[in-house]
Amino acid sequence: MHFVINRDYFVHSVQHVSKAISSRTTIPILTGIKIVADHEGVTLTGSDSDISIECFIPIEEEEKQLVEIIQEGSIVLQAKVFTEIVKKLPNDKIELVVQDQFSTTLRSGSSVFNLNGLDPEEYPRLPQIEEENTFQIQNDLLKNLIRQTVFAVSTAETRPILTGVNWQVEDDQLICTATDSHRLAMRKTIIEPASNELNFQNVVIPGKSLNELSKIIEDNNDLLTIIVTENQILFKFKNLLFFSRLLDGNYPATKNMIPQQSKTEIILETKGFQQAIERALLLSRDGKNNVVNFKTLEDEQIEITSVTPEIGRVTEKVNTKQLSGEELRISFNGKNIIDALKIVDSSEIKISFTGAMSPFLVKPVDNENSLHLFSPVRTY
Amino acid sequence: MHFVINRDYFVHSVQHVSKAISSRTTIPILTGIKIVADHEGVTLTGSDSDISIECFIPIEEEEKQLVEIIQEGSIVLQAKVFTEIVKKLPNDKIELVVQDQFSTTLRSGSSVFNLNGLDPEEYPRLPQIEEENTFQIQNDLLKNLIRQTVFAVSTAETRPILTGVNWQVEDDQLICTATDSHRLAMRKTIIEPASNELNFQNVVIPGKSLNELSKIIEDNNDLLTIIVTENQILFKFKNLLFFSRLLDGNYPATKNMIPQQSKTEIILETKGFQQAIERALLLSRDGKNNVVNFKTLEDEQIEITSVTPEIGRVTEKVNTKQLSGEELRISFNGKNIIDALKIVDSSEIKISFTGAMSPFLVKPVDNENSLHLFSPVRTY
Numbered sequence: 001m002h003f004v005i006n007r008d009y010f011v012h013s014v015q016h017v018s019k020a021i022s023s024r025t026t027i028p029i030l031t032g033i034k035i036v037a038d039h040e041g042v043t044l045t046g047s048d049s050d051i052s053i054e055c056f057i058p059i060e061e062e063e064k065q066l067v068e069i070i071q072e073g074s075i076v077l078q079a080k081v082f083t084e085i086v087k088k089l090p091n092d093k094i095e096l097v098v099q100d101q102f103s104t105t106l107r108s109g110s111s112v113f114n115l116n117g118l119d120p121e122e123y124p125r126l127p128q129i130e131e132e133n134t135f136q137i138q139n140d141l142l143k144n145l146i147r148q149t150v151f152a153v154s155t156a157e158t159r160p161i162l163t164g165v166n167w168q169v170e171d172d173q174l175i176c177t178a179t180d181s182h183r184l185a186m187r188k189t190i191i192e193p194a195s196n197e198l199n200f201q202n203v204v205i206p207g208k209s210l211n212e213l214s215k216i217i218e219d220n221n222d223l224l225t226i227i228v229t230e231n232q233i234l235f236k237f238k239n240l241l242f243f244s245r246l247l248d249g250n251y252p253a254t255k256n257m258i259p260q261q262s263k264t265e266i267i268l269e270t271k272g273f274q275q276a277i278e279r280a281l282l283l284s285r286d287g288k289n290n291v292v293n294f295k296t297l298e299d300e301q302i303e304i305t306s307v308t309p310e311i312g313r314v315t316e317k318v319n320t321k322q323l324s325g326e327e328l329r330i331s332f333n334g335k336n337i338i339d340a341l342k343i344v345d346s347s348e349i350k351i352s353f354t355g356a357m358s359p360f361l362v363k364p365v366d367n368e369n370s371l372h373l374f375s376p377v378r379t380y
Numbered sequence: 381m382h383f384v385i386n387r388d389y390f391v392h393s394v395q396h397v398s399k400a401i402s403s404r405t406t407i408p409i410l411t412g413i414k415i416v417a418d419h420e421g422v423t424l425t426g427s428d429s430d431i432s433i434e435c436f437i438p439i440e441e442e443e444k445q446l447v448e449i450i451q452e453g454s455i456v457l458q459a460k461v462f463t464e465i466v467k468k469l470p471n472d473k474i475e476l477v478v479q480d481q482f483s484t485t486l487r488s489g490s491s492v493f494n495l496n497g498l499d500p501e502e503y504p505r506l507p508q509i510e511e512e513n514t515f516q517i518q519n520d521l522l523k524n525l526i527r528q529t530v531f532a533v534s535t536a537e538t539r540p541i542l543t544g545v546n547w548q549v550e551d552d553q554l555i556c557t558a559t560d561s562h563r564l565a566m567r568k569t570i571i572e573p574a575s576n577e578l579n580f581q582n583v584v585i586p587g588k589s590l591n592e593l594s595k596i597i598e599d600n601n602d603l604l605t606i607i608v609t610e611n612q613i614l615f616k617f618k619n620l621l622f623f624s625r626l627l628d629g630n631y632p633a634t635k636n637m638i639p640q641q642s643k644t645e646i647i648l649e650t651k652g653f654q655q656a657i658e659r660a661l662l663l664s665r666d667g668k669n670n671v672v673n674f675k676t677l678e679d680e681q682i683e684i685t686s687v688t689p690e691i692g693r694v695t696e697k698v699n700t701k702q703l704s705g706e707e708l709r710i711s712f713n714g715k716n717i718i719d720a721l722k723i724v725d726s727s728e729i730k731i732s733f734t735g736a737m738s739p740f741l742v743k744p745v746d747n748e749n750s751l752h753l754f755s756p757v758r759t760y
Binding site for chain 2: 078081084085088089090104110111112113114115116275276278279282283310311312313314315316317318319
């Protein structure tokens, strides 16, 4: 193998595929990046066997030459040191030559690296994906769907299925749900399926995969294609493929958990409410499990309090836009509320309570696309 | 005690004094910030008994009222939570009232904090400083003196005196020296002493103190006053006093360590040399102690190499501006060189070698105010 490549494109692609590579893998070849040069360009692959990322750099893009292939071939190079090397190379072109025994020379300006490569034949094949359940979505919308749900997945390994985000498609609607059993985040959107028969219920994508994917998605409205199979999901971008394994097991039915009525309803400004809870949290951390107390007052006001006996107490009054229904005292995990308020893209929210012992709903006032559900905390 | 204070000024001062406070102190009162209100304004103090910082907020500054004192008095409040609280308060004014039993109320907008204070009588007195050895210096110059020396102090506790920076004054010249016994950084400057008799040799300021001080110094050319006593140094800024304990013991005589002749001299561009060593370091880390190899070539070039057998090797050629004297092969700790090159404010440096077994000098070409000395590493 022998090629000369544009440094910036190469660095960019190497950084993308290295996101899939874990230094803790037990399969030595997976600590490497696979590099393949053929007549169309250079393809890089990184994988930790849960996530695989494949990046392609074409010979030419928009009439600019990106790669000159002198001899086709392939090699696997240690990802960690290779990523750092290409970032620091001095010239805007990089020459890569593979000699005998996978020995690889990297040249750029007056800098020469001789690296020990690994046999590319040992690198596992990427999953074969049949294009069955396929739909398209805009980059920035996908990024939002992830951002507004993935924070709510469970980090505990006791119920592995809850470490993922559930995706369902019903009537051309994609519904994304995450819960750690104390809080739930749901976000839905209309999609345009490639065929009439798109329909799935129990697709659960690991939260870790979505977090890595989110770092790669560009903030534009280009369309990408998503392909779902029984145990894999593939996100197809221009020049980049992102594969993730799906989680095994049945995701809990969350639809029935969402209360349909309410006894107390409040509309208030997202930001003022968020800041009041953030202050209350200052006295409800260490050993207090982030529990803050909430109560309705007269004059459409609410009060938020918390106490750490050794340090002191805090009392926050917040004006609401509207307060209706029964009086209420309730306690909840303030940090969970903050996590949700941070990703609500709405300046006002509506909170619907069904008594001090029941889960309550937080929704943006200006759309029906998302909701957050929280369990109260018993404080006696 | 009862006062109303401008939030931004208060937050700024609280953050300054909290830099002196360690959560690992064994003296409980020192986990707090002491707050004193009198007819002139509000004074805050933080200390870990090595470093003490005192910040003053006057009643009025530039015809703007900063504090309204309603009742004089004092209190000590837990630094960690107090610092976070004042940062998050909603209003641009903060009211602070101390009631019985040191119970303290903090009010801002619709937010009310009740905090358990501590008895201010228990707070230790700051050191009394006699104004004996006094001189003045500009803020930005002091910041540079620190930046260009403190990185070279020892982090090992085996020779505690080397964890500090030595300051000497001789003939109106301040000489700052730091060494960990493998590398040495020296920076000097002309100062204007307040009296004719300013003269000290063995003042050693803990590196930690200088690092904290450096974060507080503003980047301007205002003058500050420095007062040196037998076991304390005081930096007097406008509205801020910074006290540091000095280290006990005799600082080694470093003057004789600096070679006066050389056998090989090289002038080269700082940045290109730095980047070549940074690349070489990529293959000389893990278990290789950052050792890189250096040799002179023909045609006024030098070569830098390093090897990690499992990964590979790197060869860097660098053009010099001038190369004279004997041929040379030498090995050194590349990371130490990088640390020094990062803080050299000069686009070209001169390196003077006295053979492969002797320490070598790195100096900026355009001034005589600073030098760096490095021991070579034996590689056989």
